[in-house]
Amino acid sequence: MKKRYLVTAALPYANGPLHIGHLAGAYLPADIYVRYLRLMGKNVVFVCGSDEHGAAITVRARKEGVTPREIVDKYHTSIRDTFEKIGIAFDIYHRTSEPLHHQTSQDFFRKLLENGQFEEKESDQYYDEVAGQFLADRYIIGTCPVCANPDAYGDQCEKCGSTLSPTQLINPRSTLSGAAPVMRPTTHWYLKLNEHEAWLREWINTGKADGRQLHNPATWKNHVVGQCNSWLDQGLQPRAMTRDLDWGVDVPHEIPHSEGKKLYVWLDAPIGYISATKQWALDHHTNWEPYWKDKDTSLIHFIGKDNIVFHCLIFPAILKAHGDFILPVNVPANQFLNLEGNKLSTSRNWAVWVHEYVAELPGREDDLRYNMIKNMPEQRDSEFTWKGFQESTNTELVGNLAGFVHRVLVLMHKNYSGVVPGIDASREFRSGWDAEQVGTYDSELHRLHLKLEEMGREVEQFNFREALRILMEISSAGNALLQFNEPWKAIKDDPELVKVVLNLALQYVAALSVALRPFLPFAAQRLRQMLNLPLLNDDSALLDIHNELAEGNPVIRPNHALNAAEHLFTRIPDEVIASQVAKLQAAAQANQPAAEKTAPATYPPMKEEIQYDDFAKLDIRTGTILEASKVEKADKLLKLTVDLGFEKRTIVSGIALHFQPEEIVGKQVLVLANLAPRTMRGIESQGMILMAEDAEGRLSFVSPETSWPNGWGVK
């Protein structure tokens, strides 16, 4: 067992609020894990913070007519408060705009440079000649090559979610000036990731690095290892660690060619974990370094699956390249959470926003946490539905758990005025775990202990759904214990039985008041209050219970006075669910027409003026498609044979997503006939078919109005 733990949760990007997908993906599992470790008396630091740099934030700022600073301040505050309200208990929630972070990142850059980890390379990037600056991917918009959305960004299309590069965009234009950008050379520092490939492969697959066993790869999730190997097998390439950005951490100024260059996200965001730890250490007058550099520290990154490669390959490479840092022992990435059958989408407003949830359903933080843990996407994508949320709350939390707690407390007050009775330990009764079995107080306490241990093992293996299920089993067994022994009847003629049974049931409740804290921290405190036990802080309360149970001691001693019974959870009425569903749909619909309305307004800008001679260079001919077939191994390409009258041409055209080969045979088309041949997928294309494209990205052939002879010119 390691001496200390450092747990990180992915830094939220400060250009929008938090939704339930973020929660289920990274923050909730991290929070459960950390709270559990604390209850077990472990030394653990849990860090997170806002990722506040990058072009998306400046784009948003310009759109809203404010400064980037105002954007990140707004969302940093909102996200931080939302985490607090939903009970995510970071030791520190830092931010990457802090000077401490800038220094930390720059120091990393200097160290990597010093270690010879970079190569300076020139590449061509889009440049806006009107605005006079290089364009971040996010500053370039154009038509998405996948879904034909005319307003896709250079890094991603928000309509279809495709990851893009600016050169893939059709008709790219600058968001700064509207001008068509031009390619221009620029210099950047590239991390020689290729040199790290070999050890990364070994480390990922065997857990060994530099001959030392650092982790057991069998404990890593399949999809994490799989995704890494997929990358490794394709060969790691040097990756640019700097960009031409205007909002971020400067490349240290003393370094030549650093003007205008910022550290790219790889050398910015993950280092935020380190600067957060530094700030935490400053605040607590302690040293941050053991948490990042001591072999006896377990470093664990909680992230969503979109972050696997960053955290399992690139960041470890950076840490190793630096030289002094430890590597993560696990990166338990979750998959994605869907909402009511569709992917969560910030831009389409298909989401449950956490800040709205906590405002609209106050006091129901744990209801949400419970349902999200129950459906946590641990191994595969999973689904949140309002109906399911209502069901899990009403049946499992209210019916099973709160019902159990309430009936125990009520029976305690009815029979013993709320004072825990002493018991006859030799008295036998029917076990709540099995109606056929006879149990004693000691044997049943022992069984409780085993269950708690079982739960703990699951948490340690990041199986949070299973861990929570085991706790609910304790509640069910408690209910069964009451059911089988019927204390409400036995009180008349067998009072000793009632004492044992109720005392035992109360031990279950008391154990749950601690064990539930990682999952349902608010309910756990309510329960403590009801039991008249001290509220939990982050001491080793669960470890203490383990120790007591191991000795055969109860969790609550006789003569302890309980507080009044209350409802731990309340039912969610149908109206609440109906209004949430309606709200979700209204938001989605409001968003739909808006997209259509704005679309026609964004015609591609006019290209620069040309002379007749330029036009005259184009040799456009009429032709007829004779044959058409799909190109092997290409989704978008059709191989066409076109009759130009005087000859037949083979033309490869990227229209396969729009037309079936059969339906276009015989079609009359216009062909740009003197375009230089180009080979695609091994086929030489001898020309280009002219197509019209609309705002939706639909394509139409451009043809003569009526049947027309092949091979004649167009002017």
Next chain:
RNA sequence: GGCGCGGUAGCUCAGCUGGUCAGAGCGUAUGAUUCAUAAUCAUAAGGUCGGGAGUUCAAGCCUCCCCCGCGCUACCA
């Protein structure tokens, strides 16, 4: 097209290196019960473990082919 991860009872999901692995929770049905928020407890339902072929004494779990979902990636003049 390539690669990765998935496709298990109505729903949401567990099933590690092949041999009590055919499971859990919810929903449903029937019965029991009334201390408890129309809560609880018991029992049941017969799911060809995406489809097909193969390896093996034995396969959700291994191999091959195919289909579907998600992610990454290639092609788009």
